[in-house]
Amino acid sequence: MATLDKTKVFRAPIVPAEVVVQETASTSFADLVRLMAEGIADAQMALDRSAAEMVTELAETTVQIVPSITEVVAADGTVTFTQGAPQTVSLLALGVKPTFYQFSQATVEVSMDLKLVEQINEDGTVKKGGLGLFAETSNIRFERKLNRDVSVHSKITATLVPVPAPLRLEIPRRTVTG
Secondary structure, three states: OOOOOOOOOOOOOOOOOOOOOOOOOEEEHHHHHHHHHHHHHHHHHHHHHHHHHHHHHHHHOEEEEOOOEEEEEOOOOOEEEEEOOOEEEEOOOOOOOOOEEEEEEEEEEEOOEEEEEEEEOOOOOEEEEEEEEEEEOHHHHHHHHOOOOOOOOEEEEEEEEEEOOOHHHOOOOOOOOO
């Protein structure tokens, strides 16, 4: 299998594809929410870095432009054109800018059993502040394996919206005649 040299990865994956993983039967609901928030933050950072890299690429990519064309109509009706000397300018200087995006909404729906659990001290007493909400999917998976009528679904939805470029990216322009 060939790899693409041009593929850019901002961060190493949390779990690389070649790593063997094992599903956990349950986890803290707070950890699930935190993992979703961290995933969104990582994705937003990747979007921001991509736009920043595009600014650099646009600043470094240059093209030749003709800055002016003068049309001269003589008294006899003949038309001639003269043009200014070609100039090299960056795409950014021409006003080409990347689009910046941000997540406006993210939804993760997972079917799971929720249970309250208590952490127990070694002496068998309930640990102070040891009450937590846990999410478990093993019972649902077991029911599905037995072909029982269990509605199980997972859904991830993310909505991205374009946002204005940072104000400092707007380059002030001045035209001087001389």
